[in-house]
Amino acid sequence: MPSIVKPLVAHPSLARNELGLTIRDYEGSMSTLCAGCGHDSITAAITRALWELSTPPHRLAKLSGIGCSSKTPTYFVSGAHGFNSAHGRMPAIATGANAANRELTYLGVSGDGDSLSIGIGHLCHAIRRNLNMLYVIENNGVYGLTKGQFSASSDVGSKSKKGEANRMSPIDPVQLALSLGATFVARSFSGDKQQLVPILKAGLAHRGFAIVDVISPCVTFNDHEGSTKSYRYTRSKQHVATESDFVPPASEIVAEIVQSGQTHITMHDGSVLRFTRVPEDYDLHSRQAALSYLKEHQGEIVTGVLFADESVPDMHEMNNTPQVPLATLPFAKLCPGSGELAKLMEDFR
């Protein structure tokens, strides 16, 4: 935890986004995580992505569960409502929140313990509902706040700080999400901000459930020799499958000659995810392609946007709810009144 506090004023020369806000307006309080924690890099990437997207701070809802990762929503966008809920329950809390007000931007931050153990059921079902949100897993393969137990994402053979090797097979959130029908699936690395920021922006623009698994080394409990979630190991095994730029909706899209392996995905809000690199014959709209690719590259950490489908209805569309938030419907629209009740009573005679 750093011992200095953030300055209260921003430098006048800082760049401003469409709302006239600087990146400082998207920051939160000082991180209390360990110096060098991968999570802080992700926080920085989230901050940048939201600033670049010009998301109005108060229209963002940031939710989390419990754990080191779940502390991080305090470290970005202090002008947004945050909800640090209970261990593993964030997807369900977010489901209710989204049901009540579909207009906000929902960003959930979770960890591998939160998402792949105690809350795995909620994650699976949020995926099935195609809940419109960006769900970031800050994946470090270890329980940090309780000092170093293996998590469900620990690889077989990966060693704990005490030297013990994990024997149980890991749960890969990317494969899990692909098999459950997630409509936007990506993986990245906290040490690769270049790749992460556009992925986060695309995930936020996506209509439906966007899951981004970010390998985020724990410097205190899982960054040693023998760990498969260390900075060194991740750097050496990262395999960038796809590269993409995020082009916001208002931008003019310059017609390009589509080169081999290059494609783009138009997001629901009109923005475009433009791929500058896609493996040959890889279909971004095919779950099977993504799963096969992961299998072919077993032992490597495959990153990039791996699958996206903008055509699946989200939870609100499935429930045929109105465009306006349910929470703001006037009571007169909700209460049938005494006349209807008197009529209804005849059915109970």
Add this chain to the structure above:
Amino acid sequence: MRSRINDFAIKLANVNGTGSASANGLIMQAIFRMGVPVSGKNLFPSNIQGLPTWYEIRVNPKGYTARALDYDLMIAMNAQTYERDVQEVRSGGYLLYDSSWPLDAELHREDVNFIGVPLARLCNEHFREPRERILMKNIATAGALIALLNIDGAVVEQLIEEKYGRKKALRESNKRALQLGADYVREHFSCPLDFHLETMDANGDKILIDGNTATALGCVYGGATVAAWYPITPATSVMDGFKEFCEQYRKDPKTGENNFAILQAEDELAAIAMVIGASWNGARAFTSTAGPGVSLMNELLGLAYYAEIPAVIIDVQRVGPSTGMPTRTQQGDLLECAYASHGDTKHILLIPANPAECFHFAPKCFDLAERFQTPVFMMSDLDIGMNDWVTPKLTWDDGYVPDRGKVLTAEQLESTSKYFRYLPENGTAVAARTLPGVHSKGAFFTRGSGHNKFGGYTEVPDEYQEVMDRLLRKHKEAAGWVPEPIIEERAGARVGVITIGGCDPAVREALDILGDTGRPLDYMRIRAFPFHAKVAEFLADHDYCYVVEQNRDGQLCSLLILETPVAKEKIRPVLIYSGFPLSAKHVIDVITAPDVITGKAQELNAVYS
């Protein structure tokens, strides 16, 4: 034998999954339409087909609706339970059985009149399909009852018309089956029996409704827009009802869009999480569940309590612990709900006694949850929730304005210099809340971790305690806003009887009987926790009080001892908890029985001797 008009009880013993429910419902509804006070209790198994199920109908000219336990007529249609069923008929009563096969001589009783009707044979002769033969046997039984009990045939015909109006084949077979049963008994037995029905006019302004349906309707009228749930007996029909009423009243006439969202959650943890998420965002949201669901919800109920987020939980109680007996009734979740979750927590409970209160308490639950920014439970139970009760017609006051509590608008936030979530104005107990998306000045971090009055994370002892103490003040303040107890006093009474929920009809009847025999007792039915001030006054005003409730451990007794100044010695538990709805006999037996430990007569006898 004297003729008893509109004052008897019958019990129908059936096998579940054979269509007996619709025949039972038909008889019950016909009696209701004849204007006679009636009640029906469905005593059913946790099973879809093949296990014993009973239906009891009691008619009573004075309107006593608790179970009678003395059966004038047993309709014994289930060979599995026959031996027990025959023993339950009162001496001099009747037993109707299927005489298609001879009756085992061992099952005979000299003091009971046997009415043999060859139901299976009649149905086999008149219906071709095997399934129809089974279903129509129940309807033919209903036909026999029409003749035996003098049920108005025109009323029954009208009901069949309403139910099967468009399904001609079904309507005709029902009518034929009714006729078969009625004709046979008229031909072979003297009809009607000495106890039977005669048209009255007691139900003009009444309806027949179950508590879960009434609760669902109350949630629609209370303005709930988000409902999250996990299927569970006996609460499922709350959400079935909510969906049905929403389809009827909440479809936008222009767009066809749903002005509601019903989320079937992956478990009860998720169900309450969704309610909390939706309420955090300003919607009126609820879940319906039973005890096992509340057990799972405990974790997040603590979060809602501590982070001060409204939530409404409809608990339709069933028999516990564990899976217990899912289709049987109990009041066993009182303590679980009053103090749900780890750490110091106290919740608001509203305890309805009948479907009408279920309807009226539902909007009240939302009002209290939003006013006090906290979870509120409606403590219904299987007896109230799943049985049809004769209830005054539900009415609605169009002047009702939802109490949304203190919620700051964008304008109010704009003019605020700095907003702090847990800092109430001038020492009041509840601080204003803000909703996400309204204004960045209202933004704060909702958390279940230690926080101070400013909403910031804290581990500082005084700061933590300050918030916890205010939460306690808030709960105390709620006592002035919950429904008052219902109190009825009798001249000369020095002893009180306290009860809750669906015990109401049985206790009232018992008190009438005891009063008529020179043992007047005052009555108080508690309708909420925290206890209204009148509860402690009632306790103080009586020598001692019996507390009638349906659980083993005297959970209401415990709450009274913990949460009022009453001395433990002044509380006399009357605990009936085997799973079936209460009868007056249960209550009287315990109150007047010799004390099991001392062998002496209960003090009640001493007080009034």
